[in-house]
Amino acid sequence: MGVIYIGDRRAGKTHLAMESSNPRGYYVKGSEQIYQNLKALLYDKAEGKTLATEARQSTYRRTLDLQVRTRLRYKHILVDWFDTTGEIWRDSWQSNNPQEWNNFLEVARGSEAVILILPPHRDLISLTSSVDPEIDEDPGPFPTLKQWCNRFDEWVKFFRQDFLKPKHLLICLNKADLFCDLKQEAEKLAYNPDSYAMDWLDRHQYVYNRYFTPIRDRIKQIDAVITGLSVRCFITSVKERSLLELPWLYLANYLEEI
Numbered sequence: 001m002g003v004i005y006i007g008d009r010r011a012g013k014t015h016l017a018m019e020s021s022n023p024r025g026y027y028v029k030g031s032e033q034i035y036q037n038l039k040a041l042l043y044d045k046a047e048g049k050t051l052a053t054e055a056r057q058s059t060y061r062r063t064l065d066l067q068v069r070t071r072l073r074y075k076h077i078l079v080d081w082f083d084t085t086g087e088i089w090r091d092s093w094q095s096n097n098p099q100e101w102n103n104f105l106e107v108a109r110g111s112e113a114v115i116l117i118l119p120p121h122r123d124l125i126s127l128t129s130s131v132d133p134e135i136d137e138d139p140g141p142f143p144t145l146k147q148w149c150n151r152f153d154e155w156v157k158f159f160r161q162d163f164l165k166p167k168h169l170l171i172c173l174n175k176a177d178l179f180c181d182l183k184q185e186a187e188k189l190a191y192n193p194d195s196y197a198m199d200w201l202d203r204h205q206y207v208y209n210r211y212f213t214p215i216r217d218r219i220k221q222i223d224a225v226i227t228g229l230s231v232r233c234f235i236t237s238v239k240e241r242s243l244l245e246l247p248w249l250y251l252a253n254y255l256e257e258i
Ligand SMILES: Nc1nc2c(ncn2[C@@H]2O[C@H](COP(=O)(O)OP(=O)(O)OP(=O)(O)O)[C@@H](O)[C@H]2O)c(=O)[nH]1
Pocket: 007, 008, 009, 010, 011, 012, 013, 014, 015, 016, 048, 049, 050, 051, 052, 053, 054, 084, 085, 086, 087, 135, 136, 174, 175, 176, 177, 178, 236, 237, 238, 239
């Protein structure tokens, strides 16, 4: 059973998945040993950030061992987490590494779920005054709204052309700490197995209407080309555990227990 993370360079794929495996979670708990191993391998302690995933391979297979609280009980799931490098989306990389690109497609096609990680665009970031300059000091890497929308057209094209038909496609607008009131949104969206206040469709619609407005029509196009698929939108941040857990809590309803 596999889940593949895709997205451009620096979107936050590695950091987000690695943090999901932190044993100190609310309703998603990883194994201490795996978390420490992943951290030793992928995290630069001195710099306080994850290392860029090397472009020598398209996909890196790692294991996540998670206890996830579904409505009735904890479910124990063992997942193959396929990390990818954002480099593979460059045309030059694809033409220089045809074999690796095919490997990626094969792995992606065999994965139960695809998690697409998007960076925020600059208009979103400038809406908040609470941005911590320590976090991502250079706003340069963030795309303008126009670039962000154009880039999403490429994602639509990819899902159309490459006949990648995942059962689940989760789109995470990451680095939410840079564009929203984290605490407020976390309180609103947080999972609570004992409450029926918000279900998964409610969460999706709230996020979709609030943060994905400029690309809503494009998301509908993906929904339309992949029959049987429901795209679900999330906002995520490595700084807010309850938001970071949501994609896994959603997926746990479909992933098989070991
Ligand atoms: N502020 C903030 N920074 C984040 C978040 N998630 C990741 N980062 C930082 O963004 C940078 C890139 O994150 P990575 O997880 O390495 O990005 P990636 O998508 O794996 O990038 P490649 O491996 O190069 O394709 C790192 O400095 C992370 O620590 C987040 O939620 N908020």
